[in-house]
Amino acid sequence: MxxxxxxxxxxxxxxxxxxxxxxxxxxxxxxxxxxxxxxxxxxxxxxxxxxxxxxxxxxxxxxxxxxxxxxxxxxxxxxxxxxxxxxxxxxxxxxxxxxxxxxxxxxxxxxxxxxxxxxxxxxxxxxxxxxxxxxxxxxxxxxxxxxxxxxEQTQNVYDNLVIQQKIMLKNYFSAEAKHALTKEVVLVRDSLRKLTSIYPRGDERIVSERTRLMARLEELNTKINEDGNVELEGTEAFQTAKKIAADFKIxxxxxxxxxxxxxxxxxxxxxxxxxxxxxxxxxxxxxxxxxxxxxxxxxxxxxxxxxxxxxxxxxxxxxxxxxxxxxxxxxxxxxxxxxxxxxxxxxxxxxxxxxxxxxxxxxxxxxxxxxxxxxxxxxxxxxxxxxxxxxxxxxxxxxxxxxxxxxxxxxxxxx
Amino acid sequence: MPNIKLLFKEAVSQTSLTDVYQVDESNRLVKINLVIGDIGQASISTIKLDDEVLLNEHLGSLVDFSIGRNSAIVNRFLNITTIVTDVSQDHNRTGIDFSIKGGVNLYHCALSKQVSNQGDSVGYKIEIFFYQ
Known part of the structure; x- marks a missing residue:
């Protein structure tokens, strides 16, 4: 058919x-x-x-x-x-x-x-x-x-969108900096850096410890990123960018x-x-x-x-x-x-x-x-x-x- | 056979990536690609190596961006923060195709999120630990 x-x-x-x-x-x-x-x-x-x-x-x-x-x-x-x-x-x-x-x-x-x-x-x-x-x-x-x-009009709208994105980026960093888990992120990073000075080169514990610490860092980053996105949605820049983007025509x-x-x-x-x-x-x-x-x-x-x-x-x-x-x-x-x-x-x-x-x-x-x-x-x-x-x-x-x-x-x- | 793993991966949102990348003792440059998607979306990114800002408020994709020599970046953290805004009227897909080369192996990972509303923005976070 x-x-x-x-x-x-x-x-x-x-x-x-x-x-x-x-x-x-x-x-x-x-x-x-x-x-x-x-x-x-x-x-x-x-x-x-x-x-x-x-x-x-x-x-x-x-x-x-x-x-x-x-x-x-x-x-x-x-x-x-x-x-x-x-x-x-x-x-x-x-x-x-x-x-x-x-x-x-x-x-x-x-x-x-x-x-x-x-x-x-x-x-x-x-x-x-x-x-x-x-x-x-x-x-x-x-x-x-x-x-x-x-x-010129399209360029102005585009420039305004970029301004809002810059504000959003700052908002995201701010949310990240004040997040309760960020202090732990700093500690995990320090531990990862010190691994090679704690254990002798080639020691198997470096690998296992790195894997454990990276898994924890991933957990922390995922949570911080999720919360950062939730906070981002509530910002004025997010809403302004949304309006600009929704109406954007070239x-x-x-x-x-x-x-x-x-x-x-x-x-x-x-x-x-x-x-x-x-x-x-x-x-x-x-x-x-x-x-x-x-x-x-x-x-x-x-x-x-x-x-x-x-x-x-x-x-x-x-x-x-x-x-x-x-x-x-x-x-x-x-x-x-x-x-x-x-x-x-x-x-x-x-x-x-x-x-x-x-x-x-x-x-x-x-x-x-x-x-x-x-x-x-x-x-x-x-x-x-x-x-x-x-x-x-x-x-x-x-x-x-x-x-x-x-x-x-x-x-x-x-x- | 369709690549089921890839199709499944595309269907799942992932906006955060934390991983390791092995470097060696050479002076070869390690480079990254940060390709923003999907077609027509707008993005802004800041790239840091530990606390050092390598690139601030960069618009759009980035190709073959050098982050340092193998020997110089060991035990350091690469942090990339990107905001992608859904500007395209044709779809609501946002994403990042991220890759690293110049170290021991090639590295590649794709992050993506389908936003619910036209014009929404998404914060992406990538953290890579360089080890020897």
């Missing part, structure tokens, strides 16, 4: 991804159609996010593999795993302070994810028919090259650049030494993140190999076999005058690299909106469409609109 559901999801999602431009109304198309998928391999392979294992350490990964391969005795009908190698190899880079860093090493490792998937099923409705089963594998990865820094400001890529392989005769690349894709996304206000710039470049639907081919003129496409887009958004003025420009370019049957085309839209208050907005749009059909002279496709509400003026929240 699970296999059938998975099968349906696989092909359903495959169609969704590569047919994302299907039935697109080109007058409404925007930059979102070019966006990089969150997990390139699964999107290319068509696996559902709910079927993906996301182990966070080596043991979990081993367990995931073991379960899916029936204790390493058989290849699974489907298996999908997404790994963040930083969990496995660079655990020292995952604390909050490390997420502040903007150097390539930190940015790369913290954002690098690998996705791998495998399916071995028949076509829709015949998923379990052995003679019709075909193997497919998908591989993908994504990482950031440039990451924006913490915004907002970043600055330039960013992300890369994602993936491909799927078909194994026509189910032999791993005979494979064909059935689909492939690469996405480069960059821009400038300005937080909640100001200027936001975003650009996307996308390369696809054998997509199910070619973005530049509205009328399905060409077959996608052996076809590569390149699409790109840019967006510029400006919010000013306390959010009353919004200006945006969006441009999308689409082309087919391997054939000249269809010429590259592009679309440009310019939008502006100004809130003049009391429910009234002045809007203006101007642009040129892919086909250029509505372009005339200045390529004007939109008009100046003045929208006024009916009835009495209503307050509109700026949020």
């Amino acid at each position: 699970k296999t059938r559901i998975l099968f349906a999801l696989i092909f359903g999602c495959t169609v969704r991804l590569f047919a994302q431009t299907e039935a697109i109304d080109t007058s409404k198309v925007n930059l979102d159609v070019l966006k990089a998928p969150s997990s390139p391999a699964f999107n290319l392979l068509g696996l559902s996010p709910s079927d993906i294992d996301r182990p966070t350490d080596v043991n979990a990964f081993a367990l995931s593999l073991q379960n899916s391969t029936k204790n390493f005795t058989a290849l699974p009908n489907s298996y999908a795993v997404e790994l963040a190698p930083v969990y496995l190899f660079q655990k020292k880079l995952i604390t909050l302070d490390q997420f502040k860093a903007s150097d390539f090493k930190h940015v790369f490792w913290q954002s690098f994810t690998l996705s791998m998937g495998y399916t071995h099923m028949g076509p829709e409705g015949k998923e379990d028919v052995d003679s019709l089963r075909k193997s497919k594998a998908g591989f993908g990865f994504k990482f950031s090259i440039i990451r924006p820094k913490f915004s 907002e970043r400001v600055g330039p960013f650049l992300d890369f994602a890529a993936g491909l799927t392989l078909d194994f026509p005769d189910d032999r791993f030494n005979n494979s064909l690349v059935s689909k492939g894709g690469a996405w480069l996304t960059g821009g400038f993140e300005s937080g909640n206000q100001g200027l936001t710039v975003m650009g996307i470049a996308r390369y696809l190999f054998q997509p199910d639907k070619i973005f530049a081919d509205d009328n399905n003129v060409i077959q996608s076999k052996d076809v590569s496409t390149f699409d790109a887009g840019g967006k510029l958004l400006f919010n000013g005058f306390s959010g009353r003025l919004a200006l945006s420009t969006e441009v999308i370019y689409r082309s087919i690299l391997t054939t000249s049957t269809i010429d590259p085309s592009w679309r440009l839209v310019f939008n502006t909106e100004y809130d003049i208050g009391k429910n009234k907005k002045l809007t203006f749009a101007f642009g040129r469409n892919f086909d250029g059909a509505i372009s005339k002279g200045g390529n004007l496709i939109a008009a100046l609109n003045f929208i006024s509400s009916f009835g009495s003026a209503r307050k509109i929240s700026s949020n």
Whole structure:
């Protein structure tokens, strides 16, 4: 049953991804159609996010593999795993302070994810028919090259959290110092230090006495630590830090650049030494993140190999076999005058690299909106469409609109 | 077979560690790793060798931190106190992956605690006695 559901999801999602431009109304198309998928391999392979294992350490990964391969005795009908190698190899880079860093090493490792998937099923409705089963594998990865820094507000909140942690550390030391058992800890430590001066070197009593004293020291430290944590919970710094941490959200400001890529392989005769690349894709996304206000710039470049639907081919003129496409887009958004003025420009370019049957085309839209208050907005749009059909002279496709509400003026929240 | 011992260990909270570490008579440096977890958590640590403060109010993880030469730290106590705050909205796991190298053997121990509420902090205490 699970296999059938998975099968349906696989092909359903495959169609969704590569047919994302299907039935697109080109007058409404925007930059979102070019966006990089969150997990390139699964999107290319068509696996559902709910079927993906996301182990966070080596043991979990081993367990995931073991379960899916029936204790390493058989290849699974489907298996999908997404790994963040930083969990496995660079655990020292995952604390909050490390997420502040903007150097390539930190940015790369913290954002690098690998996705791998495998399916071995028949076509829709015949998923379990052995003679019709075909193997497919998908591989993908994504990482950031440039990451924006913490915004000033995020940095202030972070600094405040650090202040509270410093106070908590002092509180913990204070609780430890005044604990009734601390005097005994000092005595046990002294006894441990003196062991080698009391007994001659190599004397067996050193080992037995050390073991006894260490066991007592462990008991004392465990109790002191437990009580220290109880006392810590009652401090103002603990509660303040809790509030800060509970509401902590990272907002970043600055330039960013992300890369994602993936491909799927078909194994026509189910032999791993005979494979064909059935689909492939690469996405480069960059821009400038300005937080909640100001200027936001975003650009996307996308390369696809054998997509199910070619973005530049509205009328399905060409077959996608052996076809590569390149699409790109840019967006510029400006919010000013306390959010009353919004200006945006969006441009999308689409082309087919391997054939000249269809010429590259592009679309440009310019939008502006100004809130003049009391429910009234002045809007203006101007642009040129892919086909250029509505372009005339200045390529004007939109008009100046003045929208006024009916009835009495209503307050509109700026949020 | 899954590593039952490890899975069991992960399920049990441990915020305090007291142990010994054997050093030799060499001048080789003894180094520690203090890797804070889990992803996205905030921490602050102070490290002392007896009463000498080696590192005060250090934020985040620490890798290959030298605490002294083998011959110089014998019969001394290393004390590490760390506060880990659960900042991550995705989970409530806190922990420390602690290791020592440079002495007679490698040493490794993982401490962890799953906090009950988002934003809670945990005090971790590590004490190591160096002997020959």
